[in-house]
Each structure stands twice: as structure tokens, then as C-alpha cells.
Amino acid sequence: MIKLTFIEPSGTSRQIDAALGTSIMQAATAAGVQGIAAECGGACMCATCHCLVVEAPAAGLPEMTETERDVLEFTSEEMQETSRLTCQIAVAEDLAGTVFKVVGR
Amino acid sequence: MTDLTTCPHSADWSEFRPFEHDGMTEFFARKRAEEPVFFDEGTGYWIVTRRDDVRAIFADPDRFSASNVHDPLTPFPPELVEYLKQEGFRRDKTQANCDRPKHTRIRQVAQSFLNIRQFKTREPQIREMVAAAVDKLRGRGRVDLVDDFAYELPARVLFLLLGVPDIDARRIKTWADSRFNMISGDADFEAKMEAGRQVMDFWNYCGAIIADRQKNPGDDYPSHLLAAHAKDPESISLDEIQNLTFGVLLAGHETTTNAIGNTMHMLLQDRDEWNRLVADPSLAPGYVEEGLRAGPPVVIWRRRAVEEVTIGGVTLPEGAPIMMSLASANRDEDHFACPHAFEGTRSNARDHVSFGYGIHFCMGAPLAKLELKLVLELLSQAFPNMTLVPDSDPDWQRTILVRGPGRLLVDLNE
Ligand code: HEM
Numbered sequence A: 001m002i003k004l005t006f007i008e009p010s011g012t013s014r015q016i017d018a019a020l021g022t023s024i025m026q027a028a029t030a031a032g033v034q035g036i037a038a039e040c041g042g043a044c045m046c047a048t049c050h051c052l053v054v055e056a057p058a059a060g061l062p063e064m065t066e067t068e069r070d071v072l073e074f075t076s077e078e079m080q081e082t083s084r085l086t087c088q089i090a091v092a093e094d095l096a097g098t099v100f101k102v103v104g105r
Numbered sequence B: 001m002t003d004l005t006t007c008p009h010s011a012d013w014s015e016f017r018p019f020e021h022d023g024m025t026e027f028f029a030r031k032r033a034e035e036p037v038f039f040d041e042g043t044g045y046w047i048v049t050r051r052d053d054v055r056a057i058f059a060d061p062d063r064f065s066a067s068n069v070h071d072p073l074t075p076f077p078p079e080l081v082e083y084l085k086q087e088g089f090r091r092d093k094t095q096a097n098c099d100r101p102k103h104t105r106i107r108q109v110a111q112s113f114l115n116i117r118q119f120k121t122r123e124p125q126i127r128e129m130v131a132a133a134v135d136k137l138r139g140r141g142r143v144d145l146v147d148d149f150a151y152e153l154p155a156r157v158l159f160l161l162l163g164v165p166d167i168d169a170r171r172i173k174t175w176a177d178s179r180f181n182m183i184s185g186d187a188d189f190e191a192k193m194e195a196g197r198q199v200m201d202f203w204n205y206c207g208a209i210i211a212d213r214q215k216n217p218g219d220d221y222p223s224h225l226l227a228a229h230a231k232d233p234e235s236i237s238l239d240e241i242q243n244l245t246f247g248v249l250l251a252g253h254e255t256t257t258n259a260i261g262n263t264m265h266m267l268l269q270d271r272d273e274w275n276r277l278v279a280d281p282s283l284a285p286g287y288v289e290e291g292l293r294a295g296p297p298v299v300i301w302r303r304r305a306v307e308e309v310t311i312g313g314v315t316l317p318e319g320a321p322i323m324m325s326l327a328s329a330n331r332d333e334d335h336f337a338c339p340h341a342f343e344g345t346r347s348n349a350r351d352h353v354s355f356g357y358g359i360h361f362c363m364g365a366p367l368a369k370l371e372l373k374l375v376l377e378l379l380s381q382a383f384p385n386m387t388l389v390p391d392s393d394p395d396w397q398r399t400i401l402v403r404g405p406g407r408l409l410v411d412l413n414e
């Protein structure tokens, strides 16, 4: 388990426990974080798990695949430098403490 | 006795009637409340009706195998099996009906072409195709929106992905007619044999496309798959390429046709909603989602329990065949307020499961949504006064898995 923080669309900040090996999206939705619809269930198709990385871990986040970049670029209107699809990132020890801002409804 | 001809919605099912349409909504509403997971003697399947349970199954591909997704509901006649074998039909489990780890390998290769970038790049051509289909209706007075419009359009778009910009409409019709009947309909022997002949013809057509693209590569799906094969033959085999090419038409044709039919049927039945769209076509994406939610083209999708599992409090034995009612999940009152109302402004319409969920999530979803959006925009602007012909029978398709009107008669009132 590691701790992650999510800033929900309403502005509320939530710290959650995330189990290693699941995706950040799965950990967040399991903990009831608001604004992550995860419509496609992690298939890298829908961009409804889009978050901005507000505070990155020291070691950085794993690289984006081309598919993730395309989906962000073409599906989400609010893509920014710090955008990520959280279903494409696996929860790992060195991500502890990362802060995400949910880009959702 | 109920008069089914004048009041179809009073059709009261005491048990599941997989081929019928009228009465389905009411039946599942009752089941969700009383017995959300049940065994159906008629089909031999466990039926799952609530959204949470359906999503839980989709989200757990290692315990719920997709291997039965394309299985025929009634066994093929031995003559058909023999015919397909002799003709060299090598249709193996390739994507929708295969499990991890094979599925991961195939999906990765397929998704590097069937993705939002490719779909968006083709948007201008798709818009032209939709506009041309709308133009063909002009001046015709009364038309059948299924046969005269929704039937060909999605196939033309798919052939664009296959690198075939212009395809003979009659050929599409011959291939597609009763294709789904082969696996999910209650067609008779001759109809099944005829479906088999059409399937074989299309299989060979795909083989010919691939042979051609090996010599003349282009910017299309088969060429892209062949390039991946050339780079690393382990990533995808030639037979798998033929299966994927073949599978695209199977996956993306009737589904999108039915999405157009179902959505237009609901929109035209509700004049206020139609007028709202006519007044503001920028609302189209909301109507697309609500149409997919309330009238899913795929009403049932299948899985098989790999081990003993408990779902919705019911324990299913190892190997249990499962039908998830997507139509029921999309009207689950625990998630959608007033689930039976058709509302283009519903805020959570996107939460439907009409494209599945998880690792098999429909690869054509962004394409289908793009087509539907263009269809709603262009049809509503071209024929704002269009009305359904009163009392015309939509002739709902008699297939278990996919559902849409067989006919949608409208007066264009230009
Ligand atoms: C409104 C139209 C459509 C509907 C309702 C629909 C529905 C579905 C559903 C329910 C699945 C199974 C998902 C799962 O098991 O989680 C699926 C899979 C699939 N669809 Fe669609 N589909 C549509 C259009 C298309 C189009 C246009 C294409 C082609 C470009 C397409 C290609 C696929 C493929 C390749 C799969 C298999 C994905 C996999 O197993 O990895 N679909 N679709």
C-alpha cells in the first residue's frame, strides 16, 4: 500500500491508500474519488480517467505510450503538459506521495 | 387476453424471451428488482441484469473468460461446419473471444491502428460520406431510414479503414444479410447455409485484400497489420491478420446500423427531444450517449465462469455460461434516475455499458460515436420536420445479441 492524493473537481483533497499492482485509476475509483468516470474500464480509450500531476514523485512517472498520448490529445479538450491517463499507470512503491488533480465532471 | 397488435408493451413475459423485443424492458425491470441473477432454462445461460454486476464481470477477465463470445447459440448444422472447413475458413479465436495473454498481444497490434488518431484523421471523409447519404434521401418523401440510410453507411466507413474507398453497395448487403443470424438468430437450415456462403465470400475477399496490400501497401488497417508482421512475425501472424480484417466488418457494421436505427426511433418518438436537437445541433453528442444507453445495439454479451464464482450474491458453478444484459444494465435504476426516460441532457448517460468495459472495451467506440454525431447533426438539419410514419411496425430483428429496427419508415416533410 502507498498513499496518493487526489484533488477532486469540487476542490476537495483526498488522501487514499493504493494497493500495489493495480492501476492508479482502479485505486482511485475503488476509494470513491469523485470525477473519475473510467468509462472504458482501463482500456486506454476514453480519457475519462484524465488527471493532472500536481506533485510528481522524485523518480518521475513512467513514460507515456504513444496510445496514451493520442487518446489524451484527441479525446480530452483539456490536455496539458502534466496530463496523464491514470488507468495507464501502475501503482508502485516509488509513486508514494504523488498528488493528482482530477480533470472530470 | 392481451391484444399484442395494438398494445405491444403489455407483452408480459413470465420468462426470458431472447428473440423478442416488445416486453424486454419491463421484464428486466422486474428481474432487477426480484431476481437480478437467474438461470434461464431456454437458453441454458445465467442472466445478469444489474449494472454493478455486469461491470464486475467485465472487469475481471481472468475469472470470466470471453471465449464463448462468438459461439453459435444453436450448433451449426454439420453440413455448414463441413462446408466452412472444406472452403478453408480459418476463423480462430483472435480478439473479442480470446483471453489473456493472447488478447493483450493482439489488442496492442490492433490498437496501434484502430485508434482515435486514425479515426479523427478520416473525419472529413466520413463527414462527406454521411452528407452524401443524407443527400440521397432528398426529395424522396417517404423513406425507410434503415434500408435507405443506416444500412450501408457504417459499412462504407469500415471499408475506408480497409483501404477500399468505394464498395459496391449490393455486395455489402449480400455479405451482411443474415450474417449475425448465423450465430445468434433462429434462422432455418437454408438461411444458415446461405449465411455460410456469404461469410465464405467475405473471408476470401479479405484474403484478396491482404494479398494485394502485401504488394501495394497503403495507409489502411491490413497494410498496418502487415507492417507489424514484417517487423516482428511473433507479434501477429498472417492468419490473425485475416481474422482481424474480417472481424472489423462483423464488429462495426450491424452495431452501428442499429445504433442509428435505435437512436432515431427514440428521438422521433419524442418530439420535444427531436425539436431540441433541431434547434441546437451541438447537443448531438449528448443524444448519441443517451441513444446508446437507452437503445444499446448489443443487448447481450457473453462470458464463461472460469471457476466457481459469486455474482450478485448468487454462486455460479465453474464453466457457467453467462449472458450479461447490457440493455438491462443501462436502465438500472440504482445508477440512472428515471432510467426509462429518453433525455439528451442526462448527465451520466456516458456511464452505459453499450461498448463493454475493461480490456475488451470496443475499439470502434470513438468511430461509432463520431459517425452517430455526424448522422444526428446532418439529418436533423436536413429534415427538421421529419416524422415517423404512424403505426408502422419497426420489425425488430429476431437476434439474441444485437437489436435494432428492421425498418424505420419516416416522412421527410421537406
Ligand atoms: C455503436 C456501435 C458499436 C457497438 C454498440 C459496439 C459494441 C461492442 C461491444 C459490446 C464489444 C465487447 C466489449 C467487451 O467485451 O468489453 C465490442 C468489441 C469490439 N468492437 Fe465494437 N461496437 C460498435 C462499433 C464498432 C466499430 C465501428 C468497430 C470497428 C472499427 C468495432 C470494433 C470492435 C472490436 C475490434 C472489438 C473487440 C475488442 C476486444 O476484444 O479487444 N466496434 N464492441
Ligand code: FES
Residues within 6 Å of the ligand: A025, A038, A039, A040, A041, A042, A043, A044, A045, A046, A047, A048, A049, A050, A071, A085, A086, A087, A088
Ligand atoms: S479508463 Fe478509459 S482511458 Fe483510462
